[in-house]
Amino acid sequence: MGAIDADAHVVECEKTFEYLEPEFNDYKPRVMIQKSDDVVQLDNEGLAQREYWVIDGRLQPKEANIGHNTAKEAREMEDIGGRLAHMDELGIDSQVLYPTLFLRPITMDPTAELAFCRAYNRWLVDIWKTAPDRLPWVAMPPLYSMDKVEDEIRFAKANGACGVFMRGLECDRRLDNPYFFPLYELAEELDLAIGLHAGNNSFQLNDVYGQEGGFARGKLPVVSAFHTLLMKEIPGRYPKLRWGFIETSAQWLPYVINDISLRFKRRGKRLSDTVLAENNFYVTCQVTDDLDHVLPYAGEDNLVIGTDYGHADTSSEIEALRRIKDEGKVPAAVADKILEANARVLYGV
Numbered sequence: 005m006g007a008i009d010a011d012a013h014v015v016e017c018e019k020t021f022e023y024l025e026p027e028f029n030d031y032k033p034r035v036m037i038q039k040s041d042d043v044v045q046l047d048n049e050g051l052a053q054r055e056y057w058v059i060d061g062r063l064q065p066k067e068a069n070i071g072h073n074t075a076k077e078a079r080e081m082e083d084i085g086g087r088l089a090h091m092d093e094l095g096i097d098s099q100v101l102y103p104t105l106f107l108r109p110i111t112m113d114p115t116a117e118l119a120f121c122r123a124y125n126r127w128l129v130d131i132w133k134t135a136p137d138r139l140p141w142v143a144m145p146p147l148y149s150m151d152k153v154e155d156e157i158r159f160a161k162a163n164g165a166c167g168v169f170m171r172g173l174e175c176d177r178r179l180d181n182p183y184f185f186p187l188y189e190l191a192e193e194l195d196l197a198i199g200l201h202a203g204n205n206s207f208q209l210n211d212v213y214g215q216e217g218g219f220a221r222g223k224l225p226v227v228s229a230f231h232t233l234l235m236k237e238i239p240g241r242y243p244k245l246r247w248g249f250i251e252t253s254a255q256w257l258p259y260v261i262n263d264i265s266l267r268f269k270r271r272g273k274r275l276s277d278t279v280l281a282e283n284n285f286y287v288t289c290q291v292t293d294d295l296d297h298v299l300p301y302a303g304e305d306n307l308v309i310g311t312d313y314g315h316a317d318t319s320s321e322i323e324a325l326r327r328i329k330d331e332g333k334v335p336a337a338v339a340d341k342i343l344e345a346n347a348r349v350l351y352g353v
Contacts, residue, residue, distance in 0.1 A: 006095055006096060006097025006098075006344070007095055007096055007097055007325040007343040007344050008096075008097060008098050008099075008100070008308075008343070008344050008347035008348065008351075008353065009091075009096045009098070009099040009100065009309075009310050009311050009313060009325060010100055010248070010250070010288055010308035010309060010310040010347045010350065010351070011100065011102060011201070011250050011251050011288050011309075011310025011311070011312055012099035012100060012101055012102065012310060012311060012312070012313035012314065013079070013101065013102050013103070013104050013312065013313055013314040013315055014079070014080070014081050014101050014102075014103065014104065014128070014131070014314070015070065015079040015080050015104045015105075015314050016080075016103065016104055016105040016106075016124070017080040017082075018035060019080070019082070019127070020123060020124060020127045021033050021120075021123055022123075023122075023123035023124075023126045023127045024119055024120075024122075024123045025119070025122065025123075028115070028116075028118075028119035028122075028123075031060070031113075031115070031116045031119045031120070033057045033058060033059045033120075034057070034058045035055055035056070035057060035058070035066065036055070036056045036057075036058050036063065037054055037055055037056075038053075038054050038055075038056065045065065045068075051067075051072075053065055053066075053067045053068060054067070055067055057105065059110055059111065059116075060110065060111040060113055060116050064105065064108065064110065069104065069107075069218075069315045069316060069317055070314070070315070070316060071312075071313075071314055071315050071316035071320055071322070072316070073316075073322050074090070074313060074314050074322070075090070078090055078314075079313075079314040081127075081131050084131065084134045084135065084139075088135055088138060091138070094311070094322065094323065094325065094326060095325060095326050096311070096325060097138065097344075098137065098138045098139065098140060098353065099138070099139060099140075099311075099313060100140050100141065100142065100166060100167070100199075100310075100347070100351055100353075101128065101131070101132075101139060101140070101141040101142065102141075102142055102169065102199065102201050102250065103124060103144065103169065104314065104315070106120075106124070106144060106169070106203075107171065107201065107202065107203035107222065108203060108204070108205075108210055108221075109204065109205045109206060109207045109210050112148065112207070113148075114146070114148035114149045117146050117147070117148045117149065118146040118148075118149050118152055120144070121144040121145065121146040121156060122146075122156065124144045125143055125144055125156065125159070125160050125165075128141045128143075128164075128165075129160075129163040129164065132163065132164035133163075133164070136164055139164075140164055140165070140166040140351060140353050141160075141164060141165055141166065141167075142165060142166065142167035142168060142169040142197075142199040142201075143156070143157055143160030143161075143165040143167070143168055143169060143196075144156075144169050145157055145168055145169070145170075145187060147170075147174055147175050147184075147187070147205075148175060150183070150186060150187070153186070153187055153190070154186075154190055157187075157190055157191070157194065157196070158190075158194070161194045161196060165196065166196065166197065166351040166352055166353050167191075167196050167197035167198065167199040167248065167351055168187065168191050168196050168197070168198055168199065169199050169201060170184075170198055170199065170200050170201070171200070171201060171202075171203035171204050171205050171225065171226075172200060172202070172203065172204055172222075172224070172225025172226035172227070172228060172229045173204040173205060173206050173209060173225045173228075173229070174205045175205055176205070176206045176208070178228075178229070178232055179200070179229045179232060179233060179238075180232050180233060180236040180238050185241070188238075188241070188242050188245055189242065191242075191245055192242045192244050192245040195244075195352050196352070197245075197246040197247070197248050197286075197350050197351050197352065198245065198246070198247050198248065199248045199250055200226050200229055200230075200247065200248060200249050200250060201226070201250040201251055202218070202222040202223045202225075202226050202250065202251040202252050203221075203222050203225070203226075204221055204222065204225045209221055209225070217317075218317055218318075223251070223252045223253075226249050226250070226251075226252045227249075227252055227256050227260060229249075230249050230260060230285070230287075231260055231263070231264060233247070233283075234264050234279065234283065235264060235267065239283040239284060239285070240283075243284075244284075245284060246284040246286065246349070246350050246351075246352075247283070247284060247285050247286065248286045248287075248288070248308070248350050248351075249285065249286070249287045249288065250288050250310070251288055251310065251312060252287070252288070253288070253289060253290045253292070253293050253318075254287045254288070254289040254290070254293050254295075254298045254302060254307060255290075255293045255294065255298065257287060257298055257301045257302050258297060258298065258301045261275070261279060261301050264279075278303055280301075280302055280303055280306035281303050281305060281306055285306060286306050286307070286308050286346060286347075286349075286350040287302060287306065287307055287308070288307075288308050288309060288310050289302075289307045289308070289309055289342065290309070290321065290324070291309075291321055291324050291327045291328055291331070291333070292321075295307075295333055295334050296333075296334075299334070299338070304338045304341055304342075305341060305345075305346055305349075306346060307341075307342050307346060308342060308346045308347045308350055309324055309325060309328055309342050309343065310324065311323075311324045311325060312324075325343055328342060328343065329343060
C-alpha cells in the first residue's frame with residue numbers, strides 16, 4: 005500500500021453551500037470581491053487577496069491560505085480525478101480530508117453552525133463516494149448544538165468519515181471541559197479519531213492574533229490542548245479513543261512533555277516514558293523537524309505526516325511524504341510507520 009497523507013485539505017467554494025437545506029438559505033455564505041486597490045490584504049504567498057466570504061455578518065478571507073502549487077479544481081474538489089492523479093504523482097495512496105474555512109471561528113449562532121456543518125458534511129460525503137478507499141474525511145460536529153451532534157456524527161461515520169474535527173479551543177472552552185465529554189464518548193463508541201487541527205473557535209482569540217500569521221491563534225491552541233488533556237488525565241476516561249494533533253509539527257513535544265513531567269512530579273506522580281502511546285496520542289511531524297531529537301519523546305509508533313495539500317503555510321510541503329523517505333532522516337522502518345502504519349491506526353483506515 006502507498007503512503008497516507010494524514011493532513012490534506014479541501015477548500016470550500018460556493019458549491020459547498022449549495023448543500024444547505026432550504027430552511028437554512030438565509031444563512032448562505034456569499035462571496036464579496038474587493039475592487040479597491042488602496043487597501044490590499046496579502047495572502048500567505050504574498051499575493052493580493054480579493055475575495056472574502058460574508059458569513060453571519062462578518063468578512064472571512066477566502067484566499068488567505070491557498071497553495072498555488074495545487075490546481076484550483078483539485079483544491080475545491082471540482083476535478084476529483086485530477087486530484088487523484090496528482091496524489092498518484094506524489095506517491096500518496098489516500099488523503100485524510102480536513103476543512104479550510106472552518107479552521108477559524110465562523111459563527112456563534114447555533115442554527116447557522118448546524119446549517120454549515122450539515123452542508124459541509126454532505127459535500128464531503130459526495131466527494132468520498134467518488135473514491136471511498138482514497139478520500140476518507142473528518143466530520144464537522146455542530147458543537148453549539150450538542151443535542152444534534154450524535155445524529156450528525158453517526159451519519160458521517162456511515163458515510164466514510166474516519167474522524168471528528170475539533171480545533172485547539174472550541175466554543176470558547178478548553179477541551180477538558182465536560183461539555184465535550186458526550187462527543188468523546190460517541191467518538192470512542194464509533195471508533196472515530198478526534199482530529200485536533202491547528203485553529204481555534206474563539207472570536208476573541210482570533211481577533212487578538214488575527215494578523216500574526218497563524219502561530220498563536222492556530223498552532224499554539226493545539227499544543228495547549230495536548231498539555232491540558234494530559235494534565236487533566238482526560239484520555240484515561242476514554243481508553244479506546246484516539247487523538248490526533250494535526251498541523252503543528254512535532255518539534256514542541258520535548259518541551260511540553262518535560263513541562264508536564266515536572267508538574268506531575270510536584271504532585272507525586274511520574275509521567276510515563278511512552279506517554280503518547282499510552283494515551284493514544286498521534287502528532288503530525290514535518291520534514292523540517294529534528295526527528296532524531298523528537299523520536300525518543302514521541303516514540304516511532306505515534307508520529308504521522310501530512311502535506312497540508314491545498315494550503316500555503318509553514319506546515320505545507322507537497323512533497324513531504326516523498327521527502328521523509330528519500331532523504332533518510334529516519335531509518336527506513338521508522339519512515340514506513342510514519343508514512344502509513346501509524347496513520348492507519350490513528351484514523352482506522
